[in-house]
Amino acid sequence: MTKPHKRLALVIGTGIDQYHTRLVAGIRGVLTQKGVAVLICVNDQHVPGLPASLTCVLDSEDVCGVIALNAASERDERELNALLATHRIPAVRIGMSVPGVTCIRGDNFSGMQALMAHLLDECGVRCPVLVRGTPHQPDSAAREAVFRAALAERGIPIDEDLVITGNFWHDRTYQEMRQLLKRRRDMDAVVAANDESALGAFGALTDEGLRVPEDVLLTGFDNTELASGWPGLTTVDQDLEAQGTEAARHLLAEIDGLSVAGEVTVASRLVVRTSTAPLTTPFPERLDNAMAMARAAYLRLAAQDSVIAVDRALINCRTLDQIITALTACLDQLGVDRCFLTIRDSATNQSSSREQQSPGATSEEDMSRLVLDYRDGRTWPIPPQPFPTRFLLPEHLRGELGKDVLALQPLAGDGWDYGSILFERNKGLITISEVLYMDLSRTLEAVFANRALEQHAATLEQTVARRTAELEAEIIVRRQTEIELQRSLATDPLTGIANRRAFRAALDKQWLAHLDGRDELALLMVDVDLFKNYNDRYGHLKGDDALSTVADCLRQAACYPDDVVSRFGGEEFIVLLPHTSTRGAETVARRFRERLDSVAIPHAASSIASILTASVGISTLVPVANVTPDTLITAADQALYRAKEFGRNQVVAFSLEASPRGSDA
Numbered sequence: 001m002t003k004p005h006k007r008l009a010l011v012i013g014t015g016i017d018q019y020h021t022r023l024v025a026g027i028r029g030v031l032t033q034k035g036v037a038v039l040i041c042v043n044d045q046h047v048p049g050l051p052a053s054l055t056c057v058l059d060s061e062d063v064c065g066v067i068a069l070n071a072a073s074e075r076d077e078r079e080l081n082a083l084l085a086t087h088r089i090p091a092v093r094i095g096m097s098v099p100g101v102t103c104i105r106g107d108n109f110s111g112m113q114a115l116m117a118h119l120l121d122e123c124g125v126r127c128p129v130l131v132r133g134t135p136h137q138p139d140s141a142a143r144e145a146v147f148r149a150a151l152a153e154r155g156i157p158i159d160e161d162l163v164i165t166g167n168f169w170h171d172r173t174y175q176e177m178r179q180l181l182k183r184r185r186d187m188d189a190v191v192a193a194n195d196e197s198a199l200g201a202f203g204a205l206t207d208e209g210l211r212v213p214e215d216v217l218l219t220g221f222d223n224t225e226l227a228s229g230w231p232g233l234t235t236v237d238q239d240l241e242a243q244g245t246e247a248a249r250h251l252l253a254e255i256d257g258l259s260v261a262g263e264v265t266v267a268s269r270l271v272v273r274t275s276t277a278p279l280t281t282p283f284p285e286r287l288d289n290a291m292a293m294a295r296a297a298y299l300r301l302a303a304q305d306s307v308i309a310v311d312r313a314l315i316n317c318r319t320l321d322q323i324i325t326a327l328t329a330c331l332d333q334l335g336v337d338r339c340f341l342t343i344r345d346s347a348t349n350q351s352s353s354r355e356q357q358s359p360g361a362t363s364e365e366d367m368s369r370l371v372l373d374y375r376d377g378r379t380w381p382i383p384p385q386p387f388p389t390r391f392l393l394p395e396h397l398r399g400e401l402g403k404d405v406l407a408l409q410p411l412a413g414d415g416w417d418y419g420s421i422l423f424e425r426n427k428g429l430i431t432i433s434e435v436l437y438m439d440l441s442r443t444l445e446a447v448f449a450n451r452a453l454e455q456h457a458a459t460l461e462q463t464v465a466r467r468t469a470e471l472e473a474e475i476i477v478r479r480q481t482e483i484e485l486q487r488s489l490a491t492d493p494l495t496g497i498a499n500r501r502a503f504r505a506a507l508d509k510q511w512l513a514h515l516d517g518r519d520e521l522a523l524l525m526v527d528v529d530l531f532k533n534y535n536d537r538y539g540h541l542k543g544d545d546a547l548s549t550v551a552d553c554l555r556q557a558a559c560y561p562d563d564v565v566s567r568f569g570g571e572e573f574i575v576l577l578p579h580t581s582t583r584g585a586e587t588v589a590r591r592f593r594e595r596l597d598s599v600a601i602p603h604a605a606s607s608i609a610s611i612l613t614a615s616v617g618i619s620t621l622v623p624v625a626n627v628t629p630d631t632l633i634t635a636a637d638q639a640l641y642r643a644k645e646f647g648r649n650q651v652v653a654f655s656l657e658a659s660p661r662g663s664d665a
Contacts, residue, residue, distance in 0.1 A: 007402045008062040009251065011040045012054070012080065013069040016407055016425070018224040019194070019240065020069070023094060026244025027067060028405050034252060036064060039422075040407040043072055043080075050079050051410040053420050056390035058087045062401060065090040065251045074136040090254040092247045095139050102254065102261045104247045106238025108142035111268030115191070115219055115236055116150035123217055123276055125189040126156055129180065131201055133168040133193035140168070140193050143221065147191060162187060166197035171537070173200030175604050181208045187216060189276075195220035195227045195235055202233075202275075218275040232274035242266045309333055314443045318450065323443055324372050331374055336423050338400065340393055341372035343419040343444075345386055368419060370394050392422065411441045418444045442540060494544055495551035498566035503574055506564040507629050510578045514623040522585035524575035525617040525636035526554065526592070529648045530606045531571035537605035546601050546612055547571060553599065557592035574636070582620045582653050589616045589651045608649050615643040618653040 009031050013020045020040070028038050041054050050071070057063060066089055071077040081098055084091050092102045119125040130147050133140030144163075151158050164180055166173030173192065181204060190205070192198035198220030205216055212218045220227055223237035243266045250261050313326035324341065331339055345367045367386040370393065373379060387394040392408070393401065400406070404424065411418045418441065490502035498506070514521045528534075528550055535543040547567075554565045554573055564576040577585055593614065601612035617640025619632050639654035646652065 007036055008064060009036050009038055009248075010057055010063050010066045011038055011068075012043060012066065012071075013040060014043055014072050016040060016042065018226060019196075019222055022224070022240035023069070023244040023247075024405060026241035026246075027248045028244075029241075030245055030248035030252070032404060036252075037402045038405040039063075039401060040405065042407065042409045043076060050076055050083070051412075052417055053389075053392075053408060053410045055083065057392065057408065058083065058089065059390050062398075063089060065092070065255050067092050067094060067247045067251055068096070069094050070096050070134070070137050070139075077136065090251060092251045092254070094243060094247050095137065097138055097263060100260060102247075102250045103263045104243050104250070105139065105263065105265060106240070106243055107265050107268040108139055108238075109146055111221070111236035111238060111270065112143050112146035113150065114268075114270040115221075115234075116147060118234070118270060118272060118276065119189055119191070119217065119219065120150060120154055120156070123189070125217060127159070127162070127187050128189040128191050129162045129164065129177075129187045129201075131164055131166040131173050131177070131190060131192040131197045133166065133197070135165065137168075143193050166192065166200060168194050168197055170196050170200035170203075171605075173197040174204050177201045177204035178208070178607075181205070181210075185210070189217040189219070192218070192220050195222045195224045195233060198233055198235070198275075199226060213275050213277075223271050227271070227273070234273045234276040235271050236268050237271050238268040239266050310439050314439050317443050318447065320371065320444075320447055323440070323447065327440065328372065328374060328379055331423075332377070335425050336374070338403075338406065338422075338424040339372060339374040340370065340397065340400070340422045341419065342368045342389075342393070342421075343371050344368045344389060344417060346417075366390070370397070373397065375400075392420070411444060416445075418448065438539075492551075492567040495548050495567055497551045497555065497573075498564055500566060500568055503564060503566035503568070503576065506566075506576055507632075510562070510576060511623050511629045511632075514578070515625060517622055517624065519579040520581050520620045520622050521632065522577040522580040522582065522618065522620040523632050523636040524558075524573075524577065524585060524589055524592075525568070525619075525633075525640040526550075526573040526575065527615050527640055527644065528571040529608055529613045529615055530603070533605035534603055534612065537603075549599055549601060550596065550612075550614065553592050553595040556595055557588050563588075574633075580620070582618060585618045585620060586651060586653060589618060592616070593651070608647070613649040615640060615648045616651040617641070617643050618651065620653070 009027070011024060011027060013023075016024075024038065024040060031038055039057065041051065041057055043050055043054070058066075066084060068080060068084065068091060071080045077096070092104060094104045095106075097103045097105075119128065128147075128151075130144060132144045135141075148158055161184070162180070164173075164176040166176060173196075177190070177200065185208070190198070190201045192201055198218055202212055202218055205212055205218070210216050218233065220233050220235040221238070222240065223235045227233040227235045246264055246266060250264065254260065310327075310330050313330050314323065317323045317326055320343070327339075327341070366389040368389040369384075369386045370382055373382060383394060383396070385394070391398065400422075406422050406424050408420055408422050410420050421440065490498060490505075492499040510521055528547070531543065531546075534546060538546075550571075550573065551565065551567065554575060558565050558575050558577065560577075562578045566574055566576075568574040575588065577588060580588075593616070596612065596614060603610065603612045606613070617636045617638070619635030619639055621627075621632060621635070623629075635654045639652045642654070643650050643652040
């Protein structure tokens with residue numbers, strides 16, 4: 001076979017988890033023998049649209065072919081097909097059928113048929129739950145078709161209420177399964193479209209007090225390393241390494257001008273473990289399984305430690321240099337051998353470039369700078385010159401793209417491309433690309449936004465100083481600017497309401513005004529329920545929107561001129577109500593909760609309700625000279641603590657003379 005004159009094959013997938021890692025292992029084994037390196041381009045399923053860097057990579061003269069897995073959505077799939085057709089690069093698909101393109105897929109039919117025969121004929125299952133995958137994905141549809149056909153062949157009616165969508169994802173399956181278990185518990189098995197979904201179902205079942213396999217049998221698909229963990233998951237091994245090998249072989253053939261092979265099927269096999277057959281496994285095999293479970297548990301704990309380490313390292317970074325230092329310190333723990341971090345020039349000059357360029361735009365002239373070169377366990381000197389973004393790396397490092405396997409993870413936030421990170425990983429279970437995207441992108445967003453604000457503030461100060469010396473009239477402008485600055489110091493920048501400093505000033509003022517002993521002074525302490533779960537589920541941008549909505553609801557509820565609504569910190573708010581009794585404060589709390597219920601912000605990660613809720617603590621007292629305002633705050637905080645202790649999503653009023661009393665939603 002003639003060696004390709006280009007040296008880089010592009011693999012496009014939604015992440016770098018165990019599924020993708022096994023496929024890439026098969027791809028790598030074939031391509032690297034022919035001198036073709038592998039670049040994995042991540043189309044993150046939590047980020048809408050194809051990454052802008054994908055077009056840059058396809059424009060590279062080094063790319064000889066593409067192996068593409070399913071995209072994150074139907075829209076992304078259409079865009080990907082159009083992009084590949086436009087570039088006319090040899091391409092092979094895995095798991096997706098595209099006319100005129102070779103498609104490699106596992107044998108869903110034989111594997112799923114064996115799985116269903118095991119459940120229905122050997123285990124006697126008669127009321128199974130189906131957790132299907134991504135609706136547009138052919139493998140998910142094929143596995144569902146076999147599931148339905150197997151039930152029909154045996155005269156078992158299909159209960160559509162027991163068919164849920166997990167999108168091949170742990171968290172989504174967990175939430176859907178918990179909702180199903182709240183409606184009914186008569187299922188005797190759960191058939192998941194992949195192992196990741198099966199483990200999500202396992203978490204939901206155990207949290208609801210059901211045992212696997214004693215109460216409910218459980219199966220997955222893919223036979224990833226996670227399947228060997230507790231409880232030992234019965235699954236279908238579709239030989240992902242062989243699928244990767246076949247994809248690479250056919251890609252090389254098409255590069256050499258051979259015809260498209262059409263659809264190529266790789267055989268699957270059933271793997272029975274403890275989740276469906278607890279007593280049939282011989283002791284030596286059970287011992288091997290136990291060792292595998294222990295190893296998988298250890299790796300998952302180590303993975304979680306790595307995630308925490310990255311988050312802890314980046315959380316206090318305020319400059320780009322601090323980000324680079326913190327990231328470098330975590331690379332070994334993350335199992336990264338090579339890492340290159342590049343930052344677009346437009347990202348480092350947001351204050352001007354946002355006016356000149358639409359977010360996410362790239363062009364031939366778009367330039368980037370290398371800020372981290374990590375190889376061989378150390379960092380290397382960084383050249384100051386920028387390079388065209390479409391080349392991914394500067395000239396002296398272009399050869400790194402032709403070595404083994406690199407992953408390309410775009411970094412973006414607030415609709416703005418900050419740059420990208422290319423890395424080679426040697427170990428671990430976690431989807432590192434997702435960790436890097438969330439933590440690194442979020443930190444870059446904060447650093448560049450702060451830099452832009454500092455540049456803007458410095459420019460404004462210079463302008464005011466210069467014009468003040470020129471014209472006496474500019475004194476008025478300067479005074480107005482100072483007033484606005486003081487107002488901003490008293491305002492929470494996210495929600496637009498008063499900040500903690502402004503609240504304290506208002507409390508001290510009202511405390512003195514109430515020392516005549518005639519009226520009560522009331523406080524509402526408000527905490528958004530399970531807000532960390534909300535941020536984890538929807539992301540911090542959605543979390544910021546939710547906090548702004550909560551602030552608006554509080555503003556509408558506390559409508560008297562002297563009422564002060566402020567953000568106390570994080571997801572906590574505090575409302576000062578002058579001349580207000582406990583009953584009046586409870587009325588304000590009720591109005592707030594009614595408005596929050598009416599906007600109905602979805603909260604699928606909440607164990608309390610399907611929408612965002614809040615807990616409220618109330619304290620009231622008549623100020624006296626020998627008591628400080630902190631007494632009122634402490635009492636409201638104690639009432640809020642009780643509201644959380646009683647189950648959240650409720651109001652508790654605290655009286656210094658009596659025990660707390662609560663009111664449910």
